[in-house]
Amino acid sequence: METDPKAETRGEQTRRLIVETAIRLFGEVGYEKTTMRAIASAAGLSVGNAYYYFPSKDSLVTEFYLQLQREHMARAEEIIAAGGGFSEQLTGVLMAGLDLWDPYHSFGGRFIGIAAVPGSPTSPFSEESAEARELSLRIFERLVADTSLKMDAEVREELPELLWLAQLGLVVYWVHDRSPGQQRTRTLIETAVPYLESLVGLSRMKVFRAMTVRGLALVKLLRPV
Amino acid sequence: METDPKAETRGEQTRRLIVETAIRLFGEVGYEKTTMRAIASAAGLSVGNAYYYFPSKDSLVTEFYLQLQREHMARAEEIIAAGGGFSEQLTGVLMAGLDLWDPYHSFGGRFIGIAAVPGSPTSPFSEESAEARELSLRIFERLVADTSLKMDAEVREELPELLWLAQLGLVVYWVHDRSPGQQRTRTLIETAVPYLESLVGLSRMKVFRAMTVRGLALVKLLRPV
DNA sequence: GTCTATATCTAGATAGAC
DNA sequence: GTCTATCTAGATATAGAC
Structure with missing residues (x-):
């Protein structure tokens, strides 16, 4: 049968x-x-x-998060496939995430509280979150690998992980954002992304070499162990 | 009587x-x-x-946090009063915080989970945490006001708030740091602080003016509303 | 204003029967 | 797989003692 x-x-x-x-x-x-x-x-x-x-009420939230994450990654794939510059693509990916999360802003904060606890299965660094983490990381790797934006080779290597971390920070900002429709978070994206593009672009210039190297050392420390 | x-x-x-x-x-x-x-x-x-x-089990944690915070600020006062350069003082203040928190690393994560929930009285942005926040902010204002490090005037204005936020981030890093004795967090401080001093110092140079202005706009967005 | 004792409610979580 | 009964622990209510 x-x-x-x-x-x-x-x-x-x-x-x-x-x-x-x-x-x-x-x-x-x-x-x-x-x-x-x-x-x-x-x-x-x-x-x-x-x-x-x-097994728990919290795990319902984890499951829900995974579903949203999968949906986000599917949309991100499309955005990246559609082409465009670094800023355009990155902004698109981040904004798509906000669009998805939007209806759940009111209890998103609760989720943060659950996810922030180190060692808990809901933590973004946990074994259990590995799938969601890999999913997300792969998108940023694709974005960075495909972009025509010129940058220092080492920067290119570290950038995906940095973007992943930045996205985590963005979510924290978003849950605390009480502006109507979380407009402030969108403004943050529109301000930070082109700024990041500029900084990344500068990494190729010889005068900034020392600062770039030191910045890279810092970013490496920020990577989850 | x-x-x-x-x-x-x-x-x-x-x-x-x-x-x-x-x-x-x-x-x-x-x-x-x-x-x-x-x-x-x-x-x-x-x-x-x-x-x-x-009123609640959580509030016991809040009270404990306030006590540690007061202790930290007292030590920070001494460190700043003892003089020294910007990096030296900032590193001292941050390390003093780590020393204080050290014995409680094992359940610090739990506190983060409680504090991360937006709108909760334990949130660092809440009305109830105003005292601790002001205490902390005042220290960084003192540090920035007293330092002989030359920097752009607007940067000087925004820096205390940025340092306060950075400290929040540092605590998040610390609770997730599973290296022995949280050595990694100390390395992060030793790497990030001098780097920050360099960046802040560069803010006076005309060539960096555009990047400084854009960076300031970003920092202003990061300020709690 | 400080403190005890007890009963009770609520809600997350588990055990064991079916 | 699904249910009912039960346990646990945070929190509240009440009544009273000092």
């Missing part, structure tokens, strides 16, 4: 139902106020069943 | 006893595993009494 590998098993269906219900409730009444009982009840399941699929 | 203003009232004593007991237990068995019942019991008090002084 053959089964369509694309067809969802019953378990996968239940799993998806739980995440979707949870996210909906998180958005409606916030993360704290959404109880596991409420999630289970709204999904027409028992609490025990929800815990059969997700 | 006069009372010594320095003498602790009974309430203050109890308050301190609770925090000290909590911190000890946090260090011994971790934040999660330390229950309010255990804290109260170890301090020889009732749970209700602990809640009389602290």
Whole structure:
């Protein structure tokens, strides 16, 4: 008896139902106020069943984050494939991320709190987040490898990792951004990205060599161990 | 009947006893595993009494943070008063902070998780953290105002706020630093501080004017709203 | 104003039966 | 896979003692 590998098993269906219900409730009444009982009840399941699929309430958030991340990377692929300059592509990728996250700004902060704890599976540096991290890193590697922007060879090597870290910082900025529609974060991108392009471009000039080398040493220290 | 203003009232004593007991237990068995019942019991008090002084378990962490912060600022005052160059003083202030935090690295991460949540009273940007923030900011203002290091006037204006933010970032780096004795964080300070001094010094040069202005615009965006 | 004791509520998480 | 019952721990409420 053959089964369509694309067809969802019953378990996968239940799993998806739980995440979707949870996210909906998180958005409606916030993360704290959404109880596991409420999630289970709204999904027409028992609490025990929800815990059969997700070991904790936090892990629901992790799952959701992974889904968003995959979606972001898919869009980023398209943006990079469409061509354009370094700033244009990088801005596009970052803005696409903001667009995706936008509906969830209200409880994004809660997620940051969960993710910031070192050693937790939700930490961006954890083993469990390796998939999301690699996904993200690969995009920036593609972007840097493809760009026609001239830069120091060593800078080119370190840049993807730096961009990945910068994106983390951007998310932190975004969750704390209470301007309408998080416009401030968008302004930050529009200011920082061309500035970065300029700095990266300068790395080729001999006069800046010393500063570039020192800057690279700094960036290397910032890389996760 | 006069009372010594320095003498602790009974309430203050109890308050301190609770925090000290909590911190000890946090260090011994971790934040999660330390229950309010255990804290109260170890301090020889009732749970209700602990809640009389602290509205939540998290607030115990906040109180502890404030105490460390005050201690840090006291040491920073001394370091600045002792004189020295910009790098020397800044490195001293940052290293003094690390020395203080050192014994608590194991559960520092937990604190970060609490503090990272936007809008929470533990957030460094919150109303409740205003005292700690002002304390910290004032130190950096003193440092920048006193230094003989020549720099662009506008840079001098923005620098204290930037240093405050950088310190936040440093703490995040530190909690994730799993090198022995968090040596990596110290290396980061030793690398980044002189680099910053160089950059700041360059801000006076006419050739860098355009980059300085753009950098300032960026820093202004980074300031908490 | 400080403190105790006890009962109770809430919600995350687990165990064991089916 | 799914359920019900139960446990744990943060937090609150109440009533009262000093």
